Structures are given as structure tokens and as C-alpha cells.
Amino acid sequence: MKLLPCSAAKTSSPAVQSNVEDELEMATVRHRPEALELLEAQSKFTKKELQILYRGFKNECPSGVVNEDTFKEIYSQFFPQGDSTTYAHFLFNAFDTDHNGAVSFEDFIRGLSILLRGTVQEKLNWAFNLYDINKDGYITKEEMLDIMKAIYDMMGKCTYPVLKEDAPRQHVETFFQKMDKNKDGVVTIDEFIESCQKDENIMRSMQLFENVI
Amino acid sequence: MAAGVAAWLPFARAAAIGWMPVANCPMPLAPTDKNKRQDELIVLNVSGRRFETWRTTLERYPDTLLGSTEKEFFFNEDTKEYFFDRDPEVFRCVLNFYRTGKLHYPRYECISAYDDELAFYGILPEIIGDCCYEEYKDRKRENAERLQDDLDSENNQESMPSLSFRQTMWRAFENPHTSTMALVFYYVTGFFIAVSVITNVVETVPCGTVPGSKELPCGERYSVAFFCLDTACVMIFTVEYLLRLFAAPSRYRFIRSVMSIIDVVAIMPYYIGLVMTNNEDVSGAFVTLRVFRVFRIFKFSRHSQGLRILGYTLKSCASELGFLLFSLTMAIIIFATVMFYAEKGSSASKFTSIPASFWYTIVTMTTLGYGDMVPKTIAGKIFGSICSLSGVLVIALPVPVIVSNFSRIYHQNQRADKRRAQKKARLARIRVAKTGSSNAYLHSKRNGLLNEALELMGTPEEAHVGKTTSLIESQHHHLLHCLEKTTGLSYLVDDPLLSVRTSTIKNHEFIDEQMYEQNCLESSMQNYPSTRSPSLSSHQGLTTTCCSRRSKKTTHLPNSNLPATRLRSMQELSTIHIQGSEQPSLTTSRSSLNLKADDGLRPNCKTSQITTAIISIPTPPALTPEGESRPPPASPGPNTNIPAIASNVVKVSAL
Numbered sequence: 009m010k011l012l013p014c015s016a017a018k019t020s021s022p023a024v025q026s027n028v029e030d031e032l033e034m035a036t037v038r039h040r041p042e043a044l045e046l047l048e049a050q051s052k053f054t055k056k057e058l059q060i061l062y063r064g065f066k067n068e069c070p071s072g073v074v075n076e077d078t079f080k081e082i083y084s085q086f087f088p089q090g091d092s093t094t095y096a097h098f099l100f101n102a103f104d105t106d107h108n109g110a111v112s113f114e115d116f117i118r119g120l121s122i123l124l125r126g127t128v129q130e131k132l133n134w135a136f137n138l139y140d141i142n143k144d145g146y147i148t149k150e151e152m153l154d155i156m157k158a159i160y161d162m163m164g165k166c167t168y169p170v171l172k173e174d175a176p177r178q179h180v181e182t183f184f185q186k187m188d189k190n191k192d193g194v195v196t197i198d199e200f201i202e203s204c205q206k207d208e209n210i211m212r213s214m215q216l217f218e219n220v221i
Numbered sequence: 222m223a224a225g226v227a228a229w230l231p232f233a234r235a236a237a238i239g240w241m242p243v244a245n246c247p248m249p250l251a252p253t254d255k256n257k258r259q260d261e262l263i264v265l266n267v268s269g270r271r272f273e274t275w276r277t278t279l280e281r282y283p284d285t286l287l288g289s290t291e292k293e294f295f296f297n298e299d300t301k302e303y304f305f306d307r308d309p310e311v312f313r314c315v316l317n318f319y320r321t322g323k324l325h326y327p328r329y330e331c332i333s334a335y336d337d338e339l340a341f342y343g344i345l346p347e348i349i350g351d352c353c354y355e356e357y358k359d360r361k362r363e364n365a366e367r368l369q370d371d372l373d374s375e376n377n378q379e380s381m382p383s384l385s386f387r388q389t390m391w392r393a394f395e396n397p398h399t400s401t402m403a404l405v406f407y408y409v410t411g412f413f414i415a416v417s418v419i420t421n422v423v424e425t426v427p428c429g430t431v432p433g434s435k436e437l438p439c440g441e442r443y444s445v446a447f448f449c450l451d452t453a454c455v456m457i458f459t460v461e462y463l464l465r466l467f468a469a470p471s472r473y474r475f476i477r478s479v480m481s482i483i484d485v486v487a488i489m490p491y492y493i494g495l496v497m498t499n500n501e502d503v504s505g506a507f508v509t510l511r512v513f514r515v516f517r518i519f520k521f522s523r524h525s526q527g528l529r530i531l532g533y534t535l536k537s538c539a540s541e542l543g544f545l546l547f548s549l550t551m552a553i554i555i556f557a558t559v560m561f562y563a564e565k566g567s568s569a570s571k572f573t574s575i576p577a578s579f580w581y582t583i584v585t586m587t588t589l590g591y592g593d594m595v596p597k598t599i600a601g602k603i604f605g606s607i608c609s610l611s612g613v614l615v616i617a618l619p620v621p622v623i624v625s626n627f628s629r630i631y632h633q634n635q636r637a638d639k640r641r642a643q644k645k646a647r648l649a650r651i652r653v654a655k656t657g658s659s660n661a662y663l664h665s666k667r668n669g670l671l672n673e674a675l676e677l678m679g680t681p682e683e684a685h686v687g688k689t690t691s692l693i694e695s696q697h698h699h700l701l702h703c704l705e706k707t708t709g710l711s712y713l714v715d716d717p718l719l720s721v722r723t724s725t726i727k728n729h730e731f732i733d734e735q736m737y738e739q740n741c742l743e744s745s746m747q748n749y750p751s752t753r754s755p756s757l758s759s760h761q762g763l764t765t766t767c768c769s770r771r772s773k774k775t776t777h778l779p780n781s782n783l784p785a786t787r788l789r790s791m792q793e794l795s796t797i798h799i800q801g802s803e804q805p806s807l808t809t810s811r812s813s814l815n816l817k818a819d820d821g822l823r824p825n826c827k828t829s830q831i832t833t834a835i836i837s838i839p840t841p842p843a844l845t846p847e848g849e850s851r852p853p854p855a856s857p858g859p860n861t862n863i864p865a866i867a868s869n870v871v872k873v874s875a876l
Contacts, residue, residue, distance in 0.1 A: 060260065064228025067320075086233045099236050116232070123235035131238055138239045159240060183243055204242050213241045213248040217234050 039072030041113040051117045052125035061120070065113055073110040076100050090164030098158060102138040124217060131214050132201050146194040147187075152180045264302035265316070270309040271302070278319050285343040287319065311338040318344065326353040332360040370637055371644065390468035407524070410461055414520045417454035420447055421514050455491040458484065458517070479532075480523060487517040530634060534627040541626075545619040549586070552615055556582045556608040563601040570597065581605075586612025662698045 041047065041062070048055055066072065068082055076097065083096040103111045103119045122130045137143070141151045156176040163171065187195045187203045204210045241248070263279060265272040265287075282288040297304045305312070311330060315338065318324040326335065326349055339346050349357050384392070393403035424440030424447055440447050462484045469475035490510040522528040535542065557578035564572040571594045572578045581594040585608050596605045 061231070064231075067228055082229050083233065086230070099239065102239070120232060120235050123238050124231075132242070135239050135242050139242075156243065159243065179243070179245075182245060187242075200242070209244070209247045210241055213244065214238065216241075216248055216251050217238060 039110075039112050041072070047114070047117055050114075051121035053117065053121060058117070061117065062113060065116060073112050074116070075110050079111065087162045087164075089166060090162040092158075092162045094154075094158035095162055098138060098141065098155060101141070102134070128205070128211070128214055129201065132204050133197070136197050136200050146196060147200070148194050149180055149184060152183060152195075153177060156180050156183075265312075266297075266300070266302045266304045267307055267309045267312040268305070270312075272312065272316055274316060274319065281319060281322075282344075287315075287342060289343075291343070307341060308334065308338060311335060315339070315342050315344065318348075323350040324348050324353075325350055326357040328356060332357070332364050336361075367640070370640065387468050388470070390464065391470060394465055394468060406461075410457065411521070411524050413454050413457045414517055414524075416450065417458075417514070417517050420450045420454070421517075451491060454517075455488050458488045458520075462488065480520075483516055483519045483522075486513050487520060490514050526634065527631075530631050531627065534623065534630050537630070538623045538626050541619045541622045545616070548615050548618075552586065552608075552611060553579055553582045556586070556604065556611075559604045560596060560601060560608070563604050564596055564598055567597045567601070572596075572601075582608060585609045587616065588613060658697075661694060662701050665694070665698050666702070 042050075044055060044058060047053075047058055051058070053061070065074075068074075069078060074082075079100045080093045080096040083099065084092045086092075100111065101107075103115050105115055105118065119134070122134050126134070136147070139147045139152060139155050141154060153176060156179050160171060160176050160179075165171070184193075184195065186207070187200055189199050189203065260275050260277050262273050263276050265274070279287045279292075286292055292303055295303045295305055310327070311334070314325055314327060324344065324346075336346065346357065392399055393406070397403045397407035425438050427436045428439035428442045429436070462481070465481070465484075466472060466475060475481055490513050493510055522532060554575075557575050560581060561572050561575045561578045564570045564578075572581065578594075581596075583589075584591050584594075585605060588609060590609075596602050
């Protein structure tokens with residue numbers, strides 16, 4: 009991977025531009041993905057699908073990598089009413105598997121490959137990874153509450169029925185009742201997968217986005 | 222949602238899997254893509270330049286031409302591409318809009334061409350991106366102003382027969398060039414303004430002494446004469462003001478306008494003086510009022526466009542002038558204070574108070590330096606020099622802004638005037654082009670008739686005289702011919718032999734005229750009494766007389782500037798004579814036809830075989846290409862046209 013340090017896409021946030029060196033580095037970042045054949049072997053997409061995906065990816069991020077701000081911006085375009093920055097942040101962390109602050113095309117494809125072409129096990133694994141914010145293998149109630157609030161934030165203020173203050177908390181409680189088998193206040197990966205496989209709705213909805221590409 | 226981001230929708234949908242485990246209720250079904258086909262490349266051939274893009278790119282905006290099924294109309298089956306016969310440069314911008322979601326406006330492109338292209342592709346110009354929107358709006362505004370300008374001047378030039386007397390008067394006041402009366406009025410008022418101003422000035426000049434008293438100014442020495450002059454001027458101004466008031470379309474607005482206020486202020490002192498004579502108390506005030514007589518000089522602004530531009534500039538630079546004034550006031554106060562306290566110590570200092578120091582500060586800052594007040598202490602001198610240095614700077618700063626404003630407005634005016642002046646030439650060119658097309662029809666008709674005639678006369682070698690016409694031309698001519706047949710009328714056809722001469726050898730006409738001038742003179746005298754003079758003055762081809770029609774032909778010829786329109790018309794008659802076989806009745810009938818002739822018609826001179834087609838009375842056909850408003854084809858018509866045309870000369874120099 010020929011990734012140069014310090015990614016930068018079209019938008020630049022003041023937080024990143026802390027000093028002159030950063031600016032210089034940002035100006036020259038370019039990332040070229042691995043060869044098409046390699047990616048095809050690594051993921052479950054065909055060449056054509058990879059081409060389509062890359063064209064869309066490169067259109068929004070000509071430099072080849074997505075940093076968090078661009079990611080947030082792109083994601084917020086799909087949810088204009090609410091504030092999707094928090095959820096986008098979690099999503100970004102889920103995609104950025106090597107935690108270098110940038111999602112390259114390989115990361116992107118890896119994530120998408122799991123989400124769209126992976127087995128149910130892999131998908132559930134990915135979801136667990138998303139919920140586990142500090143990646144310690146356990147989902148705590150606080151983590152779940154953050155995720156829930158982020159999801160509810162995306163809806164925005166103008167909803168029917170009006171969003172109640174404690175709706176996220178209640179939702180978290182419901183979730184933990186369902187998932188936390190040994191009632192120790194945290195959900196492990198096994199508990200999670202086991203509980204999900206027992207739930208009809210969840211199983212069915214996992215197959216929902218099969219034909220996205 | 223921006224079009225470019227649509228490519229990320231699959232990602233967003235895939236990421237939605239993250240919500241699934243948390244959801245309590247089942248998810249809705251996903252929409253299926255029924256017409257799912259592989260994304261294919263579309264080839265867009267725009268005037269030979271090939272652009273290729275994905276079909277989905279174009280389908281991002283389904284309410285445009287390219288995004289909807291409308292483009293199928295342009296699909297070329299043979300080459301399997303979409304062909305557009307439009308500008309490829311602008312198409313580049315249009316296609317980039319589909320690709321990036323942003324529409325840019327290239328600076329080098331003409332605004333109306335760009336608008337046309339956008340309208341063709343069904344794209345609203347309002348979505349032009351922020352980066353180019355300002356430029357687009359500016360250019361559009363300029364264009365609209367130009368069009369409005371053209372429209373206004375066109376309206377001015379149109380002869381509106383139904384103007385009331387009041388409206389004519391107002392127009393005469395506003396545009397002195399519309400009639401000679403207006404011009405006379407304009408010059409008379411200008412003269413009297415000048416006289417009035419000069420008398421005001423000369424009044425105060427000391428005029429020599431009357432024995433036994435001190436030196437008197439002229440005003441008191443020849444008071445009667447000056448009083449008479451003043452009265453005369455005020456009479457004229459009063460009459461002018463009342464006439465303007467009467468003619469103004471909106472009296473209330475007229476009274477409030479600047480020029481009318483100046484008029485009133487200029488004449489008021491006289492009347493006030495009449496009213497309160499010999500009253501000691503107010504005579505002092507009366508003397509002050511006489512100062513206002515100097516406002517008469519502002520009446521010249523009606524006469525000079527430059528003055529008006531200056532006034533307009535000052536008005537538009539009000540903020541800069543205000544800033545100048547404010548900063549100067551600040552600086553004056555500061556420096557006056559400083560100087561006062563610096564010079565307080567010195568004895569017999571002229572800087573008695575701060576307001577007294579104002580005078581020094583102003584004189585120094587504007588670098589006048591009268592020298593009536595100078596600092597004596599060292600501190601005073603130091604601060605005085607700082608004052609003069611800063612004065613230069615403070616004054617120099619806003620001045621370029623004002624100057625550039627003035628220059629911009631002045632050039633705008635120049636451009637408007639130049640456009641108006643060129644408009645006539647432009648219209649004349651357009652007219653020539655239009656007559657060209659009608660001439661072509663008559664030419665071809667003449668050729669057809671000529672061929673017939675020549676064949677009948679047995680000169681086959683000249684039978685193939687006409688040029689080959691294109692298919693479109695021949696179809697057009699056929700159309701005109703059909704109309705002729707329908708109405709039973711026809712266009713007059715030119716003399717075949719004459720036209721042959723002109724189409725091949727141009728100079729022979731000239732020679733012919735000289736040879737037959739004598740012969741033609743008498744006949745022309747009879748037949749063109751009223752229309753001769755117009756032909757001499759109507760070089761621009763604006764009149765409708767038959768003689769002037771010849772002048773249109775002169776534009777094609779190299780030696781077109783000879784005042785031979787008359788001679789040329791005589792030449793027509795001469796050729797009639799030359800043909801010899803014509804009856805005099807034919808000539809007179811032809812000439813009378815000519816008198817009534819309208820545009821696009823030519824006097825014909827033909828052999829007897831063609832007579833039947835020609836004698837029909839030409840009506841002013843609707844098909845006449847020169848569609849401008851022309852007076853009805855009567856001999857008084859051309860005359861009334863002339864003053865209007867002479868007065869359409871537009872002065873280009875603004876000052």
C-alpha cells in the first residue's frame with residue numbers, strides 16, 4: 009500500500025491543519041490502490057463491480073483516501089434532516105480497520121465485501137465491531153447508548169411521534185435484555201451472534217441489501 | 222443530494238446493516254432494480270467532437286434533455302450515437318455539470334450563446350456554481366442593459382404618429398435633435414444662459430469713474446442696461462420653465478427633479494427683487510439672493526452631457542466623498558489641536574484658538590501654504606511638517622476611486638453612443654442583406670424571363686446568364702412565385718440587359734449614365750419632381766424612394782459613392798429609350814409605378830413579351846424583406862421621412 013502519511017481530501021478541517029508541516033504533507037498525499045486483480049482476489053466483488061465502486065469512490069475523493077471529515081460530509085448528504093456526524097464517526101472507525109485516520113479504497117472494499125457479500129457470521133461480526141467503540145471485545149451499556157443516540161440523532165428533530173428524551177436509553181435496555189444472556193452488563197461477541205441468530209427479524213434484515221451493487 | 226455522491230449510495234445502504242441488530246421491528250423491503258442492466262457507455266457526438274460518458278451519469282438529472290428520453294430524438298441509428306449539431310465548447314461545460322454536479326460559466330463565452338445552449342439542453346442557469354455565478358450575473362446584466370438601450374433608442378426613433386402636442390413638446394425638450402424647432406430652442410436657451418452668466422460677472426467689474434464720485438462697478442453705472450438684460454434672460458428662463466412644466470408627463474416628478482429646482486432657484490432672485498424693492502431692511506438679504514443667480518450656470522448641464530456625467534459620478538461616489546470628508550475632518554481637528562498647544566507658548570502667535578488653527582491645518586494639508594499663519598516654535602514646525610505630509614496622503618486616497626468611477630461611467634456613455642451610431646450602419650447592413658435575398662428572387666425571375674426573351678429573340682449564347690441557385694434558394698423562389706400566382710400580382714422585374722451589364726461588368730453603368738444624361742434629364746424632370754432631392758441625401762438607403770433603391774444597389778458596386786442615384790434612375794429611363802421599342806406610355810406608366818413603388822421593386826424595362834407580367838400594380842407586399850416601418854408608398858411619404866433620418870445622426874463625443 010503506497011499510502012503517504014497524513015491523508016487529506018478536498019476538505020480540510022482546522023483541527024488537522026495544525027502546523028505548516030502538516031499542510032505540506034497534506035498537499036502531496038496520493039494513494040493508489042492495489043491492482044484490480046489483487047482486489048478481486050481479496051474481495052468477493054467482480055472486476056466490473058470493483059470498477060464501478062472505484063469510479064464512485066475516486067469521484068468524491070480524487071486523492072484516493074477518505075479522511076474523517078470528508079466521510080462525514082458524504083454521509084450527511086444522505087441524511088439531510090438530522091445530524092449524522094456522530095454515527096459517521098463510528099462508521100468511519102469501523103471501516104478504518106488499521107486505524108490510521110484514513111479510509112483507503114482497500115479498506116472501503118474490505119468493509120463492503122463483508123457487508124454485501126459476506127456470510128451472516130461475518131456481517132454480525134462487523135456489526136459487533138461497529139458497536140464496540142473501544143474495540144475491547146465487550147459492548148457496554150454506555151457504548152451502546154452512544155451508538156443509539158447517534159442513530160437517533162440522524163433522524164433529526166422533526167419526527168413523528170416526537171422523540172422522547174429517554175427513548176435511546178429505553179432502546180438500549182431492550183437491546184441488552186435481548187442480547188445479554190448472562191446479565192453481566194456487557195455483551196460479548198458470542199452472546200451477540202447467538203442472540204441474533206435466534207431472532208427472525210434480524211436474520212431477515214441481514215439479507216436485505218444483497219443486491220445493492 | 223449531489224449527483225456525485227449518488228455513487229456512494231451503495232455504501233450508505235451497506236452500512237445500514239449496522240442498524241439491523243438494534244432494530245426492534247422488521248425492515249421494509251428493498252426496492253429492486255427491474256431494468257437492471259450493465260452501465261453502458263453513451264457516445265455523444267457534438268458537431269464532430271465525441272464525448273463519451275456512462276448512461277447513469279446522464280440519468281442523474283432526469284429533467285434535462287440528456288437525462289430524459291428526449292435525447293432519443295437525436296439518436297443516429299447508423300452510427301449508434303447521439304448527434305447534436307451544437308457548440309462543442311459549451312457542451313463541455315454541460316457535460317461537466319452531469320459529471321460533477323456543478324455548472325460553470327466560462328469567461329470567454331458569450332452570454333447569449335451560453336444561455337441559448339443551456340436552454341437547449343434544458344438546464345436552468347440558476348444552478349450555476351458559486352464560483353462562476355457572479356461573473357454570469359454581471360454579464361447578463363450588461364447584456365440586458367444593452368438590449369434595453371437598443372430598445373429605447375429604437376422607440377425613440379420610431380415615428381409615433383399619435384403623439385399629442387404635449388408629448389411632442391416634451392420629446393423636443395429632452396432630445397433637441399428631434400426637430401429643428403427643438404434645436405433652435407436649445408441653442409437660444411444656451412445663448413441666454415451664457416449671456417446671463419456673463420452679465421452677472423461683468424456687473425461687478427469696475428467701469429471707470431463718473432466724475433464726482435468714486436469708481437463704480439458697471440452694474441451701477443449702466444444699471445438700466447443691465448436690468449434690461451437681466452429681465453430679458455429671466456423672461457426666457459421663465460417661459461422655458463413654464464413650457465417644460467406644461468409638457469412634462471408627470472408634473473409632480475418634474476417639479477421635484479434637480480434641473481427644475483435649479484431653474485427655479487435661478488429665476489427666483491429676480492422676482493423676489495421685483496417684489497421687495499427699496500426696503501432698507503431686506504435689501505441686504507436681497508443682495509445675498511443675487512448670489513443665487515450664479516446657479517444659472519448649472520442650467521448648462523442640460524446642454525452638456527459631460528456635466529451630467531460628472532454630476533452622476535459625484536452622486537454615485539457619495540460614499541467615497543463622504544469618507545474623504547470625514548477623514549479630512551478628523552485629521553484637521555487633530556492637527557489643529559496639536560498646533561494650537563504647540564504654538565501656545567510662542568508670543569504673538571496667530572494660533573489664537575483651535576478653530577483659528579483649523580485654517581492653518583486646511584491650508585497646509587491641501588498643500589496650499591498661503592503663509593499667513595506659520596508656526597514659530599520648533600514643536601510647531603515639526604507638527605506642521607507632519608501635517609502637510611499626511612495631508613497629501615489623506616487626499617490622495619479616495620481620489621482614484623472617484624476618478625475610476627467617472628471613467629467607467631464616461632466610457633459606458635461613450636459605448637452607448639457609439640452603439641447608437643453604429644446601429645444605423647448595422648441596420649443598413651441588415652437591410653442590404655435582406656434586399657439581397659429579395660434581389661436574388663427577382664434576379665432569378667429575371668433570368669428566367671431573360672432566357673425566355675433571349676430565346677425568342679434568337680440569341681442563344683446569352684441564354685445561360687443566371688447563376689445556379691441552391692436548392693433552398695430555388696425553393697424559396699418557388700414559394701414567392703406561388704404567392705404571386707395566388708394573388709394575381711407580381712414583383713417587378715428588372716431590365717434584363719441592364720442587369721446583365723451590372724452583374725458582369727460594373728463600369729458600363731457609369732459610362733451609360735454619362736452618355737444618356739442629356740436624354741434623361743427632361744424625362745426625369747417630369748417624373749421625379751418630388752423624389753429627386755431625397756435620393757441625393759439618402760445614401761444610407763433608409764428612404765423608400767425608387768431612386769434610393771438604386772443607391773442600395775450602389776453598395777454592391779465599387780464606385781458607389783457617386784451622387785449618381787439620380788443619374789442611375791435616369792439611366793433606367795435611358796434604357797427604356799434605348800430599347801426604343803417602348804411606347805412613351807409605357808415609360809410614363811413605369812415612372813408612375815416607380816413613384817408609388819415600394820421596397821424591393823425595381824423599375825423594369827422589358828420587351829413586349831414580358832409586359833403582361835409587369836404591369837400589375839405592385840402593392841406593398843407583406844413579403845417585402847425590408848420589414849421596417851415604412852411610410853405608405855406615396856410621394857409625400859419620402860419627404861416626411863427625411864427630417865427624421867437627418868435627425869437620427871447621433872453625436873458620438875459625449876463632452
